[in-house]
Amino acid sequence: MFSRLVFGLGLLSATALVHPALAADAARTLQIFVSKDKQSLAVYDGTEVVATSKVSTGKDGHTTPSGIFSVLEKQKYHESNLYSAAPMPFMQRLTWSGIALHESNSVPRYPASHGCVRMPGAFAKMLYGMTDPGVPVIISDGELVPQPIDHPTLFHPEAPAAMPLLSDVELRPSMPDSPEKPVQVAMNDTAAMPMPAAQPIAAPEPEPPSEPISMLITRRTLRETVIDIQALLNQLGFSAGNPDGLLGPSTVQAIKAFKTLRPAEFAADKSLVSDTLLREVYAAAGKGEPPNGVIMVRQAFKPIFEAPVTITDPGLALGTHFFTLHAVDERAGTADWLGITLENNLSRETMKRLGITNQESSIITGKPIARSLSRITIPDETRRKIDALIAPGSTLTISDTGVGRETGEGTDFITITRG
Numbered sequence: 001m002f003s004r005l006v007f008g009l010g011l012l013s014a015t016a017l018v019h020p021a022l023a024a025d026a027a028r029t030l031q032i033f034v035s036k037d038k039q040s041l042a043v044y045d046g047t048e049v050v051a052t053s054k055v056s057t058g059k060d061g062h063t064t065p066s067g068i069f070s071v072l073e074k075q076k077y078h079e080s081n082l083y084s085a086a087p088m089p090f091m092q093r094l095t096w097s098g099i100a101l102h103e104s105n106s107v108p109r110y111p112a113s114h115g116c117v118r119m120p121g122a123f124a125k126m127l128y129g130m131t132d133p134g135v136p137v138i139i140s141d142g143e144l145v146p147q148p149i150d151h152p153t154l155f156h157p158e159a160p161a162a163m164p165l166l167s168d169v170e171l172r173p174s175m176p177d178s179p180e181k182p183v184q185v186a187m188n189d190t191a192a193m194p195m196p197a198a199q200p201i202a203a204p205e206p207e208p209p210s211e212p213i214s215m216l217i218t219r220r221t222l223r224e225t226v227i228d229i230q231a232l233l234n235q236l237g238f239s240a241g242n243p244d245g246l247l248g249p250s251t252v253q254a255i256k257a258f259k260t261l262r263p264a265e266f267a268a269d270k271s272l273v274s275d276t277l278l279r280e281v282y283a284a285a286g287k288g289e290p291p292n293g294v295i296m297v298r299q300a301f302k303p304i305f306e307a308p309v310t311i312t313d314p315g316l317a318l319g320t321h322f323f324t325l326h327a328v329d330e331r332a333g334t335a336d337w338l339g340i341t342l343e344n345n346l347s348r349e350t351m352k353r354l355g356i357t358n359q360e361s362s363i364i365t366g367k368p369i370a371r372s373l374s375r376i377t378i379p380d381e382t383r384r385k386i387d388a389l390i391a392p393g394s395t396l397t398i399s400d401t402g403v404g405r406e407t408g409e410g411t412d413f414i415t416i417t418r419g
Contacts, residue, residue: 027132028212028393029326031338032101034117035143036064039109041119043130044146046326046338051130053123056107057139058115065115066418067404068322068342068397069094069137070214072301072411074128078102088116090128094137095406095414101127101137134212134301134412136324136395138340141418146324146338153373154323154396155386159333212325212393214412215386216296217309217376218402219318219354224294225278226251228308232285233258247272258284295378296403297386301410307382312375317351317359319368320344320417323396335390339369344417346400354400372398
């Protein structure tokens, strides 16, 4: 834990000392929150505010996007690639398209930047020393405060199996079955034996902490649907090609061949890929109802795997929610999660594309986090795999809108809620 270090929001600069060992240990569980309404920044370690500062975000025409980001890259001295090589000391990159946190001599407490988040010099330097790549950065209009949340859908380590009680252990008899027979005991004359010199016992090397993972649960897109169709058609004996999500010639030919064998089912289906096709392929493969959601997992800014999940009431928006794992107790099999909900009103076009008829739960009222988590079913095999991977600093995003356009090579999952 950091010592509590709160900096006046009205100061032009901020200075403080943070013990380096504390900073190194706690960096993985930090979160940074930027409020565009307040023009302020707060650093949280769990539910504790450990640093604050005023900031200046993007002015009209260069608005700083709202959403869920993470620190992708850090440079003590950086020059803008977009604005006449303008200096950006203590730069912490949030997107590869140009949004970052950085020092500035002009932090007027109102939106004045070209899209970045400007910070006073001393505070920018201190924050640079506190963070590691991967630290989440949440940018929103209003102030957000992470809250503890406990829900069965969230992941936790599997507790080790309990050792059997001594009373449950079958003991070997201490006496032989036939007491009449003499018992022979081997003896060593240790007096004549040289005793070996005591060897120092080396302390075991501590295991390095596991790298946190980042996860996204969202609705399946055409890509995930095509991957499923390709894999299942291959299992059924159709040559659909490598399951890559692309509608290449082999995949198209396999789909047409599958439909040809079922003319009645596809008589009214004019689309190459449709819900009808997905249901029929799943039924033919004996897989039951097809999933409508997906969980994707990244580690060290690289994809490691993805798996299907099921979202109940798909016509209702999930909303946008973000969770961070603050602490893990592997012996007890528990995990301390923190969560927030971000406002993310969907356009009519987006709702139509996603098949959403009601976005009530994406508006911040009631308990949208609990409602959304309760609608997500994760297969046991997938859950066990993720339970074994989580570590302090791991994150989970829930969103209706899929993989964000800023998500790519060298990023965690970036979710834009307002551009």
